[in-house]
Amino acid sequence: MTCRLLAxxxxxxxxxxxxxxxxxxxARIVSLAPxxxxxxxxxxxxxxxxxxxxxCDYPEAVARVPRVGGYLAPSVEVTLATRPxxxxxxxxxxxxxxxxxxxxxxxxxxxxxxxxxxDLWASMRAVAGALGLPAxxxxxxADVSASLGAVRxxxxxxxxxxxxxxxxHSPLVAVGRGTLQDELLTMAGGVNVAGDAGQVWPxxxxxxxxxxxxxxIVDAAMGSEEAGRQLFAGLTTVPAxxxxxxxxxxxxTLFRAGPRVPEAAAALARAIHPEAFAG
Amino acid sequence: xxxxxxxxRRLVTTSVAxxxxxxxxxxxxxxxGPVHVSLARALATADSxxxxxxxxxxxxxxxLGAVVGGSLAAAGAALQALxxxxxxxxxxxxISGGAAVAGVLALVAGADTVSPVVPLAAFxxxxxxIAIVALGARAGGRTTPHAVLLVGVVFNxxxxxxxMLVNALASYTQAQGVLFWIMGSLSTQSYGLxxxxxxxxxxxxxWLGVHAQDLNLLAAGEEGAAQxxxxxxxxxxxxxLASSLLVGAAVSVSGMIGFVGLxxxxxLRLLLGPDQRLLLPASFLGGxxxxxxxxxxxxxxxxxxxxxxxxxxxxxxxxFFLFLLRRHLRxxxx
Numbered sequence: 149m150t151c152r153l154l155a156x157x158x159x160x161x162x163x164x165x166x167x168x169x170x171x172x173x174x175a176r177i178v179s180l181a182p183x184x185x186x187x188x189x190x191x192x193x194x195x196x197x198x199x200x201x202x203x204c205d206y207p208e209a210v211a212r213v214p215r216v217g218g219y220l221a222p223s224v225e226v227t228l229a230t231r232p233x234x235x236x237x238x239x240x241x242x243x244x245x246x247x248x249x250x251x252x253x254x255x256x257x258x259x260x261x262x263x264x265x266x267d268l269w270a271s272m273r274a275v276a277g278a279l280g281l282p283a284x285x286x287x288x289x290a291d292v293s294a295s296l297g298a299v300r301x302x303x304x305x306x307x308x309x310x311x312x313x314x315x316x317h318s319p320l321v322a323v324g325r326g327t328l329q330d331e332l333l334t335m336a337g338g339v340n341v342a343g344d345a346g347q348v349w350p351x352x353x354x355x356x357x358x359x360x361x362x363x364x365i366v367d368a369a370m371g372s373e374e375a376g377r378q379l380f381a382g383l384t385t386v387p388a389x390x391x392x393x394x395x396x397x398x399x400x401t402l403f404r405a406g407p408r409v410p411e412a413a414a415a416l417a418r419a420i421h422p423e424a425f426a427g
Numbered sequence: 428x429x430x431x432x433x434x435x436r437r438l439v440t441t442s443v444a445x446x447x448x449x450x451x452x453x454x455x456x457x458x459x460g461p462v463h464v465s466l467a468r469a470l471a472t473a474d475s476x477x478x479x480x481x482x483x484x485x486x487x488x489x490x491l492g493a494v495v496g497g498s499l500a501a502a503g504a505a506l507q508a509l510x511x512x513x514x515x516x517x518x519x520x521x522i523s524g525g526a527a528v529a530g531v532l533a534l535v536a537g538a539d540t541v542s543p544v545v546p547l548a549a550f551x552x553x554x555x556x557i558a559i560v561a562l563g564a565r566a567g568g569r570t571t572p573h574a575v576l577l578v579g580v581v582f583n584x585x586x587x588x589x590x591m592l593v594n595a596l597a598s599y600t601q602a603q604g605v606l607f608w609i610m611g612s613l614s615t616q617s618y619g620l621x622x623x624x625x626x627x628x629x630x631x632x633x634w635l636g637v638h639a640q641d642l643n644l645l646a647a648g649e650e651g652a653a654q655x656x657x658x659x660x661x662x663x664x665x666x667x668l669a670s671s672l673l674v675g676a677a678v679s680v681s682g683m684i685g686f687v688g689l690x691x692x693x694x695l696r697l698l699l700g701p702d703q704r705l706l707l708p709a710s711f712l713g714g715x716x717x718x719x720x721x722x723x724x725x726x727x728x729x730x731x732x733x734x735x736x737x738x739x740x741x742x743x744x745x746x747f748f749l750f751l752l753r754r755h756l757r758x759x760x761x
Binding site: 316317318319320321342344345346347350351352353354355356358359361370371372374375378379382383384385386 | 460461462464474475476478479480483484485539540541542598601603607608612614616726730731732733735
């Protein structure tokens with residue numbers, strides 16, 4: 149949330165500090181979230197990464213970058229040992245203390261959010277700005293917006309379908325309103341049947357699924373496809389079950405607020421309006 | 428207030444009353460939920476949403492709640508008598524801990540949350556825990572309640588530590604599933620699973636019932652009981668095994684739902700007296716009623732969102748447990 153500029157790195161117990169970067173453009177960057185890593189590469193600054201979180205797996209070039217701990221639990225020591233000029237983080241359940249510790253050690257930290265599409269554009273611009281690449285940031289935002297727009301246009305004019313998107317089988321956790329995933333669902337021509345549940349990630353009672361009668365069920369939960377189908381198999385009045393439209397969706401693009409969001413949107417659109425993509 | 432000894436008449440009337448209460452509860456709970464369901468439509472059209480909701484989602488869940496609640500409460504009553512401690516609960520002796528560890532390991536190893544692998548693994552874990560605690564507490568051919576309690580509590584602590592370790596190492600989404608299983612859930616569509624749990628519940632209750640009178644005599648003192656012909660060692664072992672099987676079966680299908688096995692038997696003992704011949708079946712029926720209502724609350728109070736049932740039993744059971752504890756402290760019994 150804060151974005152403080154500090155002139156020098158101070159490493160406790162480490163000999164000579166690195167010389168200050170000229171003009172304040174960071175040359176050594178640590179990314180603590182997979183979405184941020186993808187944004188940095190998309191901005192063309194991938195070679196500046198000196199540390200990434202363990203879950204960062206795209207693009208392939210990131211394999212050579214050393215790991216500094218997990219998205220949920222980054223290692224403060226390992227991060228500081230890479231002598232970064234800039235650490236970029238997304239708030240995760242568990243990394244708050246680590247990020248604070250890195251800030252206290254005198255390293256510049258940029259925190260961006262990933263909850264909504266608005267967060268996505270803001271984070272791309274913020275990261276680009278911090279890297280000294282504002283023009284590239286604007287281009288990236290424009291490109292990703294255009295790709296999303298293309299998905300929206302592909303399904304434009306079709307009546308929206310009732311969709312249930314789940315991220316967990318047991319408990320049955322659905323995507324609620326107020327999430328990036330919900331926005332993508334709407335953009336892909338769907339209406340979220342769990343949108344009024346009042347929670348961002350509601351745990352639904354099974355009878356709700358029957359009552360709301362979704363036409364498509366998008367299964368983004370971990371666990372096999374078979375498990376998802378079995379879970380709903382007995383609910384024979386649900387249109388999605390009757391027409392066999394329980395669609396599994398690989399979740400890495402869906403849950404990363406990064407440049408591949410249009411791929412997730414396209415996958416959703418294909419699941420919700422398959423006729424728009426036939427032929 | 429209560430008569431000094433149990434008559435056949437009292438046994439029958441209390442049981443019938445409780446059975447009637449249970450049936451009424453099952454019917455009422457099946458008709459309550461965040462979605463309005465018309466019983467007439469459900470019975471008329473097998474293919475209506477009402478029928479699917481009632482018979483595929485609500486009824487199996489309500490029945491499972493009854494079976495699990497009954498099993499936990501009956502086990503609680505037996506264990507409280509066996510250990511001579513009215514504050515004992517079925518999860519105390521580590522059987523549920525063993526089941527939880529095995530179930531969680533199955534989840535983390537990649538088993539689907541909706542497959543029967545997890546309950547089967549959990550039941551195997553419960554059996555393992557029973558063996559460890561029974562053998563661990565056995566010394567010189569005797570298994571005293573004191574020894575069982577000590578070994579059980581230690582094993583429980585170990586199981587809890589193992590659960591925390593697994594939770595720490597598992598991925599974030601796996602950990603959510605693990606947590607929900609530990610907090611307990613009655614959400615099921617499987618009549619097969621329900622039948623298996625019911626079978627274990629009734630067999631366990633019958634097994635306990637056979638030893639009910641012996642358990643009464645044991646409560647009055649080991650020597651006195653032995654003189655009256657009770658085979659102390661055998662009775663203790665049988666009661667421990669039967670209640671552990673009840674707990675293991677319940678936890679394997681629904682996770683660790685707390686407080687049912689503690690407060691239901693205790694409450695019924697205050698109302699009906701300590702005679703196990705009445706208290707055991709009464710606890711089963713009372714536990715069934717309690718858990719069905721707790722689960723009905725859990726799946727209704729927040730509208731479309733459901734609370735873990737363990738939260739509701741804890742919120743009602745927690746304050747009650749404190750009240751019991753204070754009562755015991757005041758009587759100088761703790």
